Amino acid sequence: VNSPSYSGKPREDKLLGGLLSEEFDEGSCLSRYQSSLYRKPSPYEPSEYLVSKLKSYEMLHKRCGPGTEAFKRATEQLGHDTRSCGECRYIVWVAVHGLGNRIVSLVSAFLYALLTERVLLLDQGTDMRHLFCEPFPGTSWLLPHDFPLMDQLDSSRCYGTMLKTDAINSATTGTIPSYLYLYLIHDYEDHDKMFFCERDQNLIRQVPWLVSNSNQYFVPSLWLIPSFQTELIKLFPQKDTVFHHLGRYLLHPTNQVWGLITRFYNAYLSRADETLGVQVRVFSNPDGYLEHVMNQILSCTQREKLLPELTTLESQVTNKSTSPKLKAVLVTSLYPEYSEKLRAMYWESPSSTGDMVQVYQPSQEMFQQTDEKLHDQKALAEMYLLSLTDKLVTSGLSTFGYVAQGLGGLKAWILYRPTNHTTPDPPCVRAVSMEPCFHRPPPINGCQAKTTVNSTRFVRRCEEWTTGIKLV
Ligand code: GDP
Secondary structure (H helix, E strand, O other): OOOOOOOOOOOHHHOOOOOOOOOOOOOOHHHHHHHHHOOOOOOOOOHHHHHOOOOHHHHHHHHOOOOHHHHHHHHHOOOEEOOOOOOEEEEEOOOOOOOHHHHHHHHHHHHHHHOOOEEEEOOOOOOOOEOOOOOOOOOOOOOOOOOOOHHHHHHHHEHHHHHHOOOOOOOOOEEOOOEEEEEEEEOOOOOHHHHHHHHHHHHHHHOOOEEEEEEEOHHHHHHHHHHHHHHHHOOOHHHHHHHHHHHHHOEEEEEHHHHHHHHHHHHHHOOOOOOEEEEEOOOOOOOOOHHHHHHHHHHHHHHHOOOOOOOOHHHHHOHHHHHOOOEEEEEEEEEHHHHHHHHHHHHHEOOOOEEEEEEEEEOOOOOOOOOHHHHHHHHHHHHHHHHOOOOEEEEEOHHHHHHHHHHOOOOOEEEEOOOOOEEEEEOEEEOOOOOEEOOOOOOOOOOOHHHHHHHHEEEEOOOOOOOOEEEE
C-alpha cells in the first residue's frame, strides 16, 4: 500500500470477513476499520459459525456488562455461596507480566468466555485503556474501579489451593462458591492444572465469578477438554487460526498507538518492494548485545534467503540484477546494536543481488518498563508493525513475537534459544503454524491423557520448546 485510500475499500475487507461489528463510531478507534489498509487480506476466512458466535457474545456482553441490572445483581451475589448460578457469569482477566504475555492470556480468557458463555471483563489494576479500544459494541469490557472483589483476593479462594485443602471437591455437588480465583501462571502446581480437566470444568462452569491470573496462551489445552472439542472444531475448522481471528477481533490499538504504527509504516515500510521483520529478544544473563545472537540472526536470514548475501564490489559489477528490489527490514529490540550492525553491513558492502537493504528500528528502550504508558504503547506498536511485514523472524519463546506472528497470519522463522553463549546450529526453524506456544501445559499423563493420545490432530510440540504444545 503506497498511500492508503480508505474510502475505496470493499466492505468485507474493512470488517475482516465479518469478524468486526459495524456498530462502532469510526473516529474513536481508527485502527478498527483502517487495519485492512495496512494488512494484506488474510487468506484465512473466519467460519460463519465463529462470526455468529461473536454476535451472540456481543449481545450477552450488552445484557450482562457493567452498568446493567444483571451486573448489579451478580455483584450483590458475591460472597454469598449459592446453589443457582444466576443469569450472567463472568471471567475477570488480570494482567500478568509483559505485554505479549498479557495479550496471549487475554485471548485465551476470551476463548474460554466464548466457550462457556461468560462475560470477559478486564481488571483495571493496570491500565489497558491507553493500549486498546473497547472491542464490544454498546458496552464496556472494563471492570468498574469500585468492584468489590479485587482488593480481597486471597489464595484461600484459589481453585488449586481449594482442591489441595479439600475445601472443594469436583466430584461432589453442593453449594457453589460465588467466585473462584484461577492461578494459571507458568509456575503453577498440579492442583491448579486441574482447571483443564473435564470433571473440574463441570464444577467451575457453575461458579458465577472467575478471576483469571495467567501469563500463558492456554488455548491448546482447551482443545483437549472433550466437552469443548466439538464446539471448537465448529468455530475453527482451521485449527491454527484461533489467535489470528480472535486477536484481530479483540485487539484494536487506540488512536495514539495507531499513530505510532501508521506514521512509522508510511515513512519507512510502505514504499519497499519487500519487508522483513526481525524481532530480537535476549533472555540470557547478561542480556543486551551478544555476538553469538548477531551471528545467529545473520546465519538464519542468509540461510533461509530472507536477506541477500554480501559481496565485493568487483563481483557485483559483473553480477548486477536488472531490477534490484528495495527491501525494508524492521528490527525490534530493546537494544540498538543489532540493527546498527545490520545497517552498516549493507552500507559498507554491496548485496550479491544488487537489492537495496534498508534497516529501521522504531525504539531502543534498553530494558523492560511494563506499565509505563509510552513504553507499553511502543511495544504494542512494534508487535503490530512486525505483523504487517511480509516475512518474519522471531526469537524463540517470546510471546512478543507470537503476537506479531498470529496477528499477521505469518509462519515465522523462529530463532532457537542459544545455550552456552553459542550460536545454535541450525540457527532457526520455520514455524509449523502461526499459533502461539503454550509453554507449560498440564502433564500429558494427567486427566487429559486420553485426549492427549489422540491429540496429534490438534496439537504438536512447539518448534523451539518441546515441553510446550501448540495448535497446528
Ligand atoms: P516476552 O517476555 O518476550 O514473552 O514478551 P513480553 O511482551 O511479555 O515482555 C517483554 C516486554 O519487554 C515487552 O512487553 C516490552 O515492554 C519490552 N520489550 C521487549 N522487547 C521489546 C522490543 O523489541 N521493543 C519494545 N518497544 N519493547 C520491548
